[in-house]
Amino acid sequence: MIHFHGYFRSSSAYRCRIAFNLKGIEYDFTSVHLRKDGGQQKTPEFRALNPQALVPALEEGDFRLTQSLAIIEWLDETKPGAKLMPEDPDLRALVRAFSQVIACDVHPLQNLRVLDYLKAEFNADQDALDAWCGRWIADGLNACEALLAGRPQSTFCFGETPSLADICLVPQVFSAARFKVDISGLSNVNRITEACNALPAFADAHPKTQPDSEA
């Protein structure tokens, strides 16, 4: 049995939940509260599992894995269920690149530890934090929109079934709303997000429906 350590509001835990659901994988869950007790991710126990002191982390027997994209590709390569990565190597590369636009160049900039640093060292108030997050989210989602607009239209980002790209897109669109970023003009992003959220695998992974949710 897979044991998954996450947090309802973490984008990267949200990604993993969607992947578990799409593949129909059952797992045990431990909530790692990023705000309680000075951050439960900073305890020696959790650092032994992930020296980065970030969620998510996964255990299966003695095997331990971190980083949501690595976790999701590993699930796809080793577990049965719906395929989340295309068979074609060119298309697979495009799915990875799209996912990395979000996972490398958007999401890490809005991470809790980064916002805490901006508050502590640069006296950033909430408006300054919203502007900061808004800049990187808008840059990234505009790029996603351009990548999608340059392809033949499909129900999901890269075809007629959801892939890692959709798994990264939906939590990022959720956090765009959280940071009050106007993405109403991104027609492909919004159309695809709606198609994803109509699927139980995505809806059931939403932060507000998790056991540790406070929303």
Added chain:
Amino acid sequence: MIHFHGYFRSSSAYRCRIAFNLKGIEYDFTSVHLRKDGGQQKTPEFRALNPQALVPALEEGDFRLTQSLAIIEWLDETKPGAKLMPEDPDLRALVRAFSQVIACDVHPLQNLRVLDYLKAEFNADQDALDAWCGRWIADGLNACEALLAGRPQSTFCFGETPSLADICLVPQVFSAARFKVDISGLSNVNRITEACNALPAFADAHPKTQPDSEA
């Protein structure tokens, strides 16, 4: 023939150069100067190639690909030469996770556009920028050291041949020096970086030996 768009000092272009060299792949090169002409990556021509306006970008015929990790896995899956990803799916996942520690949680925070934002919006001076970069580089490389220390010792990060993990590590160690981060205590990181830099594939990819180098 592959056409590669990069910049000598970019960590992600540096990663791709190492991968090309390890696999023995020839390519045409266009330098995209990130500082000249207000940033050559921001031109309409380059944005048509990469809507993120970031290097690197790759073209082969009509196929276009961005994001260094996606590029390197694509090279590994579609081109002959040394294998950069392990065959074993668990080990492959660990290589990806290690690489993503750097490519997601360290490098994007020290990107030029981010430093420019800190200067413009938070009046950050060079000391503040060094402290900012130093925090994320130290966090990330300390995590890398812990991940390496938890494994049986090997010449490279995950075995006796270089993988994507080493390809990500070496440019990050280079930029640690650039931002004056003391990593002298990270014995595995330093030992492996030295082993990598002794190989022509790594040495020939160094920023200071590139055609567009200004170092």
